[in-house]
Amino acid sequence: MSQLARGEQETIGLLRELGVLEDINPTLLSDGVLVGCGDCDRSPELLNFYRGQLEKKNGKARLHLIMVNGGPLRLVHEEKGEHSAAIQEFLMNQIEGSLALKKLDRVILLGHGPCGQAGLWGMNIEATIAAFFEARDKVLARVKCEVVVPVHIDYDGNRMKTYHVDYPKWAAWQKLKEK
Ligand SMILES: [Zn+2]
Numbered sequence: 001m002s003q004l005a006r007g008e009q010e011t012i013g014l015l016r017e018l019g020v021l022e023d024i025n026p027t028l029l030s031d032g033v034l035v036g037c038g039d040c041d042r043s044p045e046l047l048n049f050y051r052g053q054l055e056k057k058n059g060k061a062r063l064h065l066i067m068v069n070g071g072p073l074r075l076v077h078e079e080k081g082e083h084s085a086a087i088q089e090f091l092m093n094q095i096e097g098s099l100a101l102k103k104l105d106r107v108i109l110l111g112h113g114p115c116g117q118a119g120l121w122g123m124n125i126e127a128t129i130a131a132f133f134e135a136r137d138k139v140l141a142r143v144k145c146e147v148v149v150p151v152h153i154d155y156d157g158n159r160m161k162t163y164h165v166d167y168p169k170w171a172a173w174q175k176l177k178e179k
């Protein structure tokens with residue numbers, strides 16, 4: 001199973017300090033089409049947290065699942081010989097179709113780190129979060145809906161937590177780094 005590198009742990013600590021990774025506010029959670037990674041070791045925690053919070057809030061949870069290796073990363077990942085464009089189009093089609101089919105208006109791009117698939121592509125946690133936002137922009141450009149980007153962090157196989165990623169704060173941090 002992949003593990004967070006020490007540098008990545010530090011990045012996550014910094015992102016917590018900066019408020020980029022915030023505790024999930026249950027009042028802001030809602031049903032939706034959830035695009036996530038099918039990781040057999042992590043998907044139960046990924047889903048149970050979200051489902052549990054929604055059930056507590058609404059009495060039930062309507063999460064329409066689209067689970068693939070790498071989850072939201074597949075919406076933007078480009079790789080030669082991997083039919084990336086076709087995969088991206090298929091996923092976008094599934095998202096659009098699911099929103100209409102289930103009369104939902106929100107897309108939840110549920111990322112996780114460390115993600116084995118992201119590791120195979122050589123992406124660290126920062127590159128992974130950046131890609132989640134690329135994926136978010138792509139969905140927003142095509143579909144009329146709300147998009148949220150939560151991320152589940154597995155610190156060491158025991159300690160895990162799902163955070164909301166605050167886009168304005170993330171963008172501000174990226175800008176600051178460019179200087
Ligand atoms: Zn994964």
